[in-house]
Amino acid sequence: TQELHIIGGGMAGSEAAWQAAQMGVPVVIHEMRPKVGTFAHRTGHFAEMVCSNSFRSDDDERNAVGLLHWEMGAANGLIMETARAHRLPAGGALAVDRDPFAEAVTARLLAHPLISTAYDEITELPADGHWIIATGPLTSTALATSIRSATGADSLAFFDAIAPIVYAESVDMSVAWMQSRYDKGETEEEQTAYMNCPMDREQYYAFIDALLAADKTEFHEGETAGYFDGCLPIEVMAERGRETLRFGPMKPVGLTNPHSDKKPYAVVQLRRDNKLGTLYNIVGFQTKMKYGAQTAVFKMIPGLENASFARLGGIHRNTFINSPTLLDAQMRLKSRPNIRFAGQVTGVEGYVESAAMGLLAGRMAAAELLGRSLPPPPPDTATGALITHITGGAEAKTFQPMNVNFGLFPPIDAKGGRKGRKDRYKAYTDRAKESFTAWLATQ
Numbered sequence: 154t155q156e157l158h159i160i161g162g163g164m165a166g167s168e169a170a171w172q173a174a175q176m177g178v179p180v181v182i183h184e185m186r187p188k189v190g191t192f193a194h195r196t197g198h199f200a201e202m203v204c205s206n207s208f209r210s211d212d213d214e215r216n217a218v219g220l221l222h223w224e225m226g227a228a229n230g231l232i233m234e235t236a237r238a239h240r241l242p243a244g245g246a247l248a249v250d251r252d253p254f255a256e257a258v259t260a261r262l263l264a265h266p267l268i269s270t271a272y273d274e275i276t277e278l279p280a281d282g283h284w285i286i287a288t289g290p291l292t293s294t295a296l297a298t299s300i301r302s303a304t305g306a307d308s309l310a311f312f313d314a315i316a317p318i319v320y321a322e323s324v325d326m327s328v329a330w331m332q333s334r335y336d337k338g339e340t341e342e343e344q345t346a347y348m349n350c351p352m353d354r355e356q357y358y359a360f361i362d363a364l365l366a367a368d369k370t371e372f373h374e375g376e377t378a379g380y381f382d383g384c385l386p387i388e389v390m391a392e393r394g395r396e397t398l399r400f401g402p403m404k405p406v407g408l409t410n411p412h413s414d415k416k417p418y419a420v421v422q423l424r425r426d427n428k429l430g431t432l433y434n435i436v437g438f439q440t441k442m443k444y445g446a447q448t449a450v451f452k453m454i455p456g457l458e459n460a461s462f463a464r465l466g467g468i469h470r471n472t473f474i475n476s477p478t479l480l481d482a483q484m485r486l487k488s489r490p491n492i493r494f495a496g497q498v499t500g501v502e503g504y505v506e507s508a509a510m511g512l513l514a515g516r517m518a519a520a521e522l523l524g525r526s527l528p529p530p531p532p533d534t535a536t537g538a539l540i541t542h543i544t545g546g547a548e549a550k551t552f553q554p555m556n557v558n559f560g561l562f563p564p565i566d567a568k569g570g571r572k573g574r575k576d577r578y579k580a581y582t583d584r585a586k587e588s589f590t591a592w593l594a595t596q
């Protein structure tokens with residue numbers, strides 16, 4: 154069997170290597186650390202957790218990331234097995250003793266008879282052979298530049314600028330309304346592209362005051378604030394003048410509030426974030442506010458008082474490709490199908506999501522090398538929902554990294570409204586487990 158080369162021994166690369174090798178395919182991991190470092194990694198180990206030591210909720214019945222844990226466990230994932238072996242007490246979360254965890258992942262990979270390692274930076278997109286690129290949010294500049302020149306300048310971002318994402322069902326539509334500015338667009342899809350939340354004068358100034366007063370996160374050292382005017386944090390726009398937002402993303406023009414005759418002083422717009430229409434992002438609201446501050450400030454927006462957030466906003470150094478345009482359903486670069494991408498660089502967000510995309514890419518690449526083909530898991534599984542989102546479900550134009558959440562799954566009918574949400578989540582995870590088990594059984 155031909156060799157599979159993996160660039161990056163992080164969360165995704167480690168899992169991809171393990172899965173492919175377990176299927177009988179020889180693997181070479183190319184890792185630049187410890188020779189070449191990043192501003193966030195401290196060691197030369199594989200699968201280093203660069204910041205928090207948590208894999209988030211371990212509840213596989215009512216939480217989407219907990220479900221992802223379950224699926225990775227069912228698929229004999231190395232990252233999940235090792236995380237559980239080095240678990241620290243943390244209530245319902247899966248907290249991990251990071252150094253022993255990374256040392257154990259490294260030891261398991263180095264001991265595998267089919268895995269070898271090359272400790273070198275790869276500086277160019279490889280021309281021949283079978284490759285998985287799993288170089289993460291801090292992909293080295295040389296390789297990122299090479300990816301960019303092969304895929305186009307708009308296809309690779311160096312920063313994320315994430316606006317908060319709200320579950321559509323949690324917006325109060327007796328206050329908000331659906332309308333595109335100047336009623337642009339004729340199809341139903343275009344007409345449901347935006348939700349609007351009106352503010353009167355007092356609400357607007359109270360909101361600006363809250364933005365200015367909120368706790369913010371600083372950039373990490375070495376993580377220069379290289380954002381541009383197109384994606385300034387909302388609080389920085391507010392600092393430029395109390396009216397700036399009202400003439401920017403919150404301008405009240407071209408919109409008619411069907412609930413009131415009063416003209417709004419400002420309007421917060423939410424744009425549909427997925428084809429399913431279950432998620433909406435708050436337009437222009439990328440932010441460096443701390444998470445607690447974000448929920449408090451955004452709930453001041455009329456219509457969002459009871460909003461649930463699928464993810465909060467942020468701006469980080471983060472190298473990622475425009476997967477919806479560049480990748481096929483097999484995670485291959487459409488223009489160069491000998492190259493797959495996996496992990497955070499594909500536009501998923503988080504240790505667990507990155508490892509899950511590694512698991513999938515490793516299995517898909519190995520299947521291909523073994524002359525088989527592995528269809529992606531169904532979209533009603535957590536792994537399947539993520540891969541479906543990044544390779545097709547997400548809006549390519551506004552693509553930003555995504556955590557796993559139930560808004561990515563094909564909806565299950567709401568029984569009992571908001572009160573029934575817990576039961577509904579259980580229905581999602583039951584359906585997913587059955588579906589994922591069936592998918593595994595075909596391999």
Ligand code: FAD
Nearest residue numbers: 161163164165185204205275288289293496497503504507
């Ligand atoms: P990584 O784990 O970063 O692995 C990529 C590997 O590729 C690295 O080992 C790197 O050295 C190597 N590499 C890069 N370029 C090259 C090259 N050219 N040649 C060879 N090797 C190369 N997620 C969370 O869930 N919780 C958090 O608290 C969290 N905090 C974060 C904090 C920071 C500062 C950053 C940058 C990210 C954070 N993330 C967090 C997001 C993300 O989930 C993690 O970065 C995760 O490790 C991504 O997995 P990965 O395998 O895609 O990338």
